[in-house]
Amino acid sequence: MKQKDVKIPEATIKRLSTYINCLEKLDGDGYQVVSSDLLGESCQVSPAQIRKDLSYFGEFGVRGVGYGTRSLAEQIKKILGLDHIWTTVLVGVGHLGQALLNFTAFRQHGFRIVGAFDADPAKIGTVVSDGVVIEPVSALDDTIHREQAGIGIITVPAANAQETADLLVEGGITGILNFAPIKVRVPENITLRNVSILSELDNLAYLLSNRTRRRSRKKS
Amino acid sequence: MKQKDVKIPEATIKRLSTYINCLEKLDGDGYQVVSSDLLGESCQVSPAQIRKDLSYFGEFGVRGVGYGTRSLAEQIKKILGLDHIWTTVLVGVGHLGQALLNFTAFRQHGFRIVGAFDADPAKIGTVVSDGVVIEPVSALDDTIHREQAGIGIITVPAANAQETADLLVEGGITGILNFAPIKVRVPENITLRNVSILSELDNLAYLLSNRTRRRSRKKS
Numbered sequence: 001m002k003q004k005d006v007k008i009p010e011a012t013i014k015r016l017s018t019y020i021n022c023l024e025k026l027d028g029d030g031y032q033v034v035s036s037d038l039l040g041e042s043c044q045v046s047p048a049q050i051r052k053d054l055s056y057f058g059e060f061g062v063r064g065v066g067y068g069t070r071s072l073a074e075q076i077k078k079i080l081g082l083d084h085i086w087t088t089v090l091v092g093v094g095h096l097g098q099a100l101l102n103f104t105a106f107r108q109h110g111f112r113i114v115g116a117f118d119a120d121p122a123k124i125g126t127v128v129s130d131g132v133v134i135e136p137v138s139a140l141d142d143t144i145h146r147e148q149a150g151i152g153i154i155t156v157p158a159a160n161a162q163e164t165a166d167l168l169v170e171g172g173i174t175g176i177l178n179f180a181p182i183k184v185r186v187p188e189n190i191t192l193r194n195v196s197i198l199s200e201l202d203n204l205a206y207l208l209s210n211r212t213r214r215r216s217r218k219k220s
Numbered sequence: 221m222k223q224k225d226v227k228i229p230e231a232t233i234k235r236l237s238t239y240i241n242c243l244e245k246l247d248g249d250g251y252q253v254v255s256s257d258l259l260g261e262s263c264q265v266s267p268a269q270i271r272k273d274l275s276y277f278g279e280f281g282v283r284g285v286g287y288g289t290r291s292l293a294e295q296i297k298k299i300l301g302l303d304h305i306w307t308t309v310l311v312g313v314g315h316l317g318q319a320l321l322n323f324t325a326f327r328q329h330g331f332r333i334v335g336a337f338d339a340d341p342a343k344i345g346t347v348v349s350d351g352v353v354i355e356p357v358s359a360l361d362d363t364i365h366r367e368q369a370g371i372g373i374i375t376v377p378a379a380n381a382q383e384t385a386d387l388l389v390e391g392g393i394t395g396i397l398n399f400a401p402i403k404v405r406v407p408e409n410i411t412l413r414n415v416s417i418l419s420e421l422d423n424l425a426y427l428l429s430n431r432t433r434r435r436s437r438k439k440s
Contacts, residue, residue: 011230013426017419018403044403080422081429095319102315105401105418110425151424175428177421181325183238183264191427195420198325199237200413201397202300204371205330206233207411208395209301 012053016076018043019050020109023073035066082110087149089115089173091164092156093123093134096179100153101129114147115140119160137167144171151175158182165192232273236296238263239270240329243293255286302330307369309335309393311384312376313343313354316399320373321349334367335360339380357387364391371395378402385412 022043026034036047043050054060057079061067077083088111090097100106101116107130116128117137126134135143143149152168154161154176161180168176175191178184186192242263246254256267263270274280277299281287297303308331310317320326321336327350336348337357346354355363363369372388374381374396381400388396395411398404406412 010423013423014416014419017416017422020422021401021418044405079426081425082422086425086428095315095322099315099319100417103401103417106421109418109422111421150428151421153421175424177424181241181323185264191424191431193420193424193427195417196234196237197320197323197415198241198329199234200415201326201331201371201373202237202240202302202329203230203233204395204397204411204413205301205306206299207413208306208370211411 006056008056012056013080015043015045015049015053016080017109018045019053020073020076020080020082021105023069023076024108027069027073031069033066034069034072036061039067077110084110086111086151087114087147088112088151088153089117089140089144089147089149089168090153090155091117091137091140091168092154092160092180093118093126093128094155094157097153097155098128100155100179101132111151114149115143117143119156137164140167141171144168144173149173151177154178154180154184156180226276228276232276233300235263235265235269235273236300237329238265239273240293240296240300240302241325243289243296244328247289247293251289253286254289254292256281259287297330304330306331306371307334307367308332308371308373309337309360309364309367309369309388310373310375311337311357311360311388312374312380312400313338313346313348314375314377317373317375318348320375320399321352331371334369335363337363339376357384360387361391364388364393369393371397374398374400374404376400 019039022039026042036050040047040050060072060075090100090113093116101113113132116132116134117140118134119137123134124136128134150173152173154164156164158180161178161182162184165176165184165186169186169190176186178192178194181198183194242259246262256270260267260270280292280295310320310333313336321333333352336352336354337360338354339357343354344356348354370393372393374384376384378400381398381402382404385396385404385406389406389410396406398412398414401418403414
């Protein structure tokens with residue numbers, strides 16, 4: 001992998017993640033080799049975009065033939081660091097937490113949830129998925145150490161997000177995915193991604209308004 | 221608003237959405253005027269980035285003084301098309317759907333959920349939030365028309381996502397936010413955003429792996 005010190009656009013990483021799913025579907029459908037046209041059709045991305053995204057990471061496939069379906073999926077997994085298991089803990093088993101715990105695709109991409117935590121005593125001891133039992137937040141530190149967990153997912157209410165992040169960092173987590181609708185602060189050596197569901201909806205509203213504006217401009 | 225025909229980066233739109241939340245928090249804390257330093261500190265974005273993001277849409281604030289906190293929030297809402305109500309329906313009241321229905325921030329940004337739909341007969345008639353009652357999917361068309369809904373949120377399993385998108389489009393929805401872990405196809409006049417929670421986690425894995433790689437390179 002001749003990954004240079006080029007900054008890879010976030011949109012490329014997002015698409016690479018999608019390509020894996022499309023390739024695995026195509027592989028399941030019996031395609032051992034795919035062209036960028038077929039992969040593009042399956043992923044709703046232009047073939048040129050696929051070639052550009054892959055070009056950041058080296059040469060893939062054979063000109064005029066295509067890509068080995070399974071091998072490209074494996075190579076992309078390697079690029080994204082999904083070629084090994086990421087032990088993950090989740091804090092906050094409300095509806096969103098429960099939805100993520102049920103999400104089978106996590107496991108397919110190598111994320112294994114080894115602990116689920118909640119502050120509500122009534123939930124402690126409930127089996128949530130794959131034999132994971134809800135533990136009290138006070139057990140977070142022990143479980144992170146025992147399972148050598150690397151990633152923490154925050155699905156607690158906004159008011160508890162910062163203290164949860166602090167506990168994850170103290171426990172030794174190095175990557176955090178925060179779904180709480182508030183930005184949390186972490187030390188510089190921790191990799192943090194804030195996921196804002198609200199901003200996705202805002203973005204849709206922006207695109208819709210803009211579309212209308214453009215349309216009215218054309219009419220006038 | 222001197223919005224030109226410049227393509228606004230998606231990351232800018234995402235940050236604008238965050239600025240609204242920070243500004244409303246600062247307003248609540250009593251700041252009537254904010255500098256880009258203070259707003260940046262609150263949002264964890266550099267002041268230069270804030271100025272750049274806003275510059276796409278014109279001139280805001282007074283040099284050396286700052287921005288009117290509430291007025292900037294209102295102007296950003298206008299930019300994003302959040303200055304009016306977006307009537308919204310949601311299909312699929314599983315854990316993720318329920319999480320979104322409970323999400324109070326939607327309402328603060330002008331999204332009003334006027335209908336929630338599920339295929340499970342056992343759920344029909346359950347009150348979910350704000351007096352919204354779960355209806356059967358067969359009622360989707362009627363509700364979209366009656367409420368003049370413009371946005372549809374898809375939180376059904378992957379296998380039902382495409383048929384749900386088709387029903388929303390037939391009903392007259394013009395914008396779709398799809399959370400199902402599969403891309404859906406819609407006619408060109410429909411604005412669609414696919415939200416991939418899996419790709420957020422993949423991105424975190426990529427950043428973590430890359431960080432480790434860089435660190436090992438430095439050491440060697």
